[in-house]
Amino acid sequence: MKGAWEARGGRTVRLPFTDRAEAGRVLAERLVPLGLENALVLALPRGGVPVGYEIARRLAEPGRPAALSVLVTRKIGYPPQPELGVGAISEGGEPVFDHSLLQRLSLDEGDLAATVTAERAELARRVKAYRGDRPPPPVEDRPVIVVDDGLATGGTARAALRAVRSQKPSRLVLAAPVGAAETVRAMEAEADDLVVLAAPWAFRAVGQWYRDFDQLSDADVVAWLARAEAVRPPKGRG
Numbered sequence: 001m002k003g004a005w006e007a008r009g010g011r012t013v014r015l016p017f018t019d020r021a022e023a024g025r026v027l028a029e030r031l032v033p034l035g036l037e038n039a040l041v042l043a044l045p046r047g048g049v050p051v052g053y054e055i056a057r058r059l060a061e062p063g064r065p066a067a068l069s070v071l072v073t074r075k076i077g078y079p080p081q082p083e084l085g086v087g088a089i090s091e092g093g094e095p096v097f098d099h100s101l102l103q104r105l106s107l108d109e110g111d112l113a114a115t116v117t118a119e120r121a122e123l124a125r126r127v128k129a130y131r132g133d134r135p136p137p138p139v140e141d142r143p144v145i146v147v148d149d150g151l152a153t154g155g156t157a158r159a160a161l162r163a164v165r166s167q168k169p170s171r172l173v174l175a176a177p178v179g180a181a182e183t184v185r186a187m188e189a190e191a192d193d194l195v196v197l198a199a200p201w202a203f204r205a206v207g208q209w210y211r212d213f214d215q216l217s218d219a220d221v222v223a224w225l226a227r228a229e230a231v232r233p234p235k236g237r238g
Contacts, residue, residue, distance in 0.1 A: 013197040015178070019212040020047065020149050023177035023197070024054025030195050031055060031145065031175060039143040039173075042071040044160055045130060046216040047149035047206070049224045051177065055147060057231045068228035069137050070221065071146065071164065072126045073156040074119040076112060078105060086112065088155040089119055091127055092136065093163025098155065129218045130225065139167040146172070150206030151179030151196065154187050161190045178209045 017023040039059055043052025049070065056068035076087035076095060086105065087097035095116055097109055146160050157174060165172055174191040180203035184196050198209070207213040 015198055015200075016209045016211050017177060019210060020050035020177075021054055023149065023210070024051035025058070027051065027147075027175055027177050027195065027197060028055040028058035030197065031173070032058065034173065034193060034195075036143040036145065036171065036173065037061075039067065039145055040137055040139065041066075041068045041145045041147055042160070042164065043068065044073055044146070044148040044156060045070045045126065045221045046218075048147045049216070049221050051149050052145075052147040053224045053228055055145060055175065056228050060231055060233050062233050064232065066228040066231040067137070068225060070130050070225065071136075071160050072123050072130065073160050074123045075156055076115055076119055078107075079112070079115055085153055085155045088159035089116065089123065090156070090159040090163040091123055093159055093166065096155070096159040096162060126218065130221055139164060139169050141168065141170050143171040143173065144169040145175050146191070147175050149177065150209065151176050151183045151187065152203070152206055154179070154183040157187065158190055161187075178206065179203075
């Protein structure tokens with residue numbers, strides 16, 4: 001769907017984005033005025049990583065590598081229909097469920113124990129693939145930007161934000177190029193700052209807002225993280 005959409009703050013953004021990298025560059029410029037010194041960018045893999053790379057590169061401080069890492073999340077699907085998310089889990093956090101949806105489906109958290117166990121195992125596999133044996137970067141007393149390529153239901157982003165919040169960052173920001181209007185509104189209470197370029201009501205899926213929305217592999221994620229390690233702005237910048 002093409003067109004110019006009014007973003008938060010009264011600015012406009014033209015959709016669809018060319019790709020995640022372009023979206024990340026535009027999003028980064030909206031984050032600069034927040035003054036997030038020494039910010040850590042935590043991208044939700046896989047799709048959030050190219051977006052997060054552009055943000056981390058733009059905010060990188062002189063003489064330091066771009067501060068980009070991943071925060072692995074997994075959707076908890078309704079067992080008979082796994083694409084229907086009834087909750088989510090993030091590394092470092094507990095499962096977060098959509099209790100109103102569980103009630104409509106006549107489920108309780110105990111009914112999803114096997115699904116949660118399976119998603120924990122896949123989460124651990126991805127953490128190993130992306131970070132190896134390295135611990136996650138420290139969060140306490142530091143501004144953190146949680147990044148995804150779009151917010152559909154917001155389930156995984158909510159789980160990620162709550163996991164990060166428990167680690168006491170000095171400021172918690174959620175950033176995404178696009179999000180469903182009702183989801184963006186619902187996420188306002190989860191972060192100190194919410195930066196979303198466009199929040200259309202006619203929202204079916206994140207991919208509809210990108211011309212190029214190729215699926216990414218684990219190898220792609222590792223490559224983006226390696227690129228970020230190599231980004232060191234000149235010491236005289238700024």
